[in-house]
Amino acid sequence: MIPGRGKNQIMFTRAIARKPGKNFAQGLTTTLSEDPPDYDTLVKQHKAYLNVLESIGLEVILLDALPDHPDAYFVEDTAVVTAEVAVITNPGAKARRGEEQTIAQVLARYCKTDNIRAPGTVDGGDVLQVGKHFFIGVSERTNPEGANQLGRILDGYGYTWTTIAVSAGLHLKSSVNYVGKNTLLVTEDFANHEKLGGYKKIVIDSHEAYAANTLLVNGRLLMPAGHPGTRKKLETLQLEIIELDTSEVRKMDGGLTCMSIRF
Numbered sequence: 001m002i003p004g005r006g007k008n009q010i011m012f013t014r015a016i017a018r019k020p021g022k023n024f025a026q027g028l029t030t031t032l033s034e035d036p037p038d039y040d041t042l043v044k045q046h047k048a049y050l051n052v053l054e055s056i057g058l059e060v061i062l063l064d065a066l067p068d069h070p071d072a073y074f075v076e077d078t079a080v081v082t083a084e085v086a087v088i089t090n091p092g093a094k095a096r097r098g099e100e101q102t103i104a105q106v107l108a109r110y111c112k113t114d115n116i117r118a119p120g121t122v123d124g125g126d127v128l129q130v131g132k133h134f135f136i137g138v139s140e141r142t143n144p145e146g147a148n149q150l151g152r153i154l155d156g157y158g159y160t161w162t163t164i165a166v167s168a169g170l171h172l173k174s175s176v177n178y179v180g181k182n183t184l185l186v187t188e189d190f191a192n193h194e195k196l197g198g199y200k201k202i203v204i205d206s207h208e209a210y211a212a213n214t215l216l217v218n219g220r221l222l223m224p225a226g227h228p229g230t231r232k233k234l235e236t237l238q239l240e241i242i243e244l245d246t247s248e249v250r251k252m253d254g255g256l257t258c259m260s261i262r263f
């Protein structure tokens with residue numbers, strides 16, 4: 001049995017990812033960094049990420065870069081995939097619309113698909129699945145109409161869902177993630193959120209807030225390197241922890257969850 005496999009844990013066999021394009025630094029970002037984003041470093045970090053996914057048993061379906069969409073390697077935002085259906089999103093940022101069509105073609109080979117329709121918008125980064133429940137962040141990218149459309153689709157497959165206002169960070173999963181064993185990893189902003197009751201919480205110190213974007217895959221925790229305080233707290237879960245350097249992705253407001261669609 002895989003360590004840490006619990007009732008809310010989903011086991012994945014595949015991941016869709018996309019190569020970053022040379023123009024990735026033209027993507028959307030709110031992060032001001034002294035060092036400009038570096039393509040060669042990003043490529044190395046992206047490969048290391050994919051190697052980890054493969055090493056823990058996922059088949060990686062790697063797509064080519066989309067030159068017209070410098071953020072397209074953040075594939076997570078384009079689809080919400082459950083065991084029964086893949087919901088193709090309508091990304092909230094205009095510059096990112098169109099990315100979802102190429103992902104829809106790939107997912108259609110593996111599962112039934114449905115769509116979020118305008119004026120609804122959803123970014124997958126706002127959608128957190130914990131077992132049979134979905135938290136859907138309402139953010140600058142995911143609007144109430146999109147959240148409700150997604151919720152109604154999920155209803156049809158026996159899932160429950162709640163919306164949650166994203167008051168800080170780009171997406172819900174910039175601040176809240178499920179790390180196994182009935183535990184949510186949260187930033188201080190979400191530590192006492194009324195809609196996140198019923199779970200144990202690991203609260204991250206504010207100076208390590210970026211580590212909230214930690215990804216649970218098949219019993220392992222993939223976390224961004226360089227957050228020793230959060231690592232120590234996560235060690236209490238007794239799951240294998242794999243640190244990955246995400247410096248270049250972070251400059252583009254992205255993280256570990258964003259770079260793959262697991263299913």
Ligand code: CIR
Binds near residue numbers: 027071
């Ligand atoms: C964007 O602003 O859309 C990208 N630069 C970053 C998207 C990160 N995606 C995610 O957290 N799921």
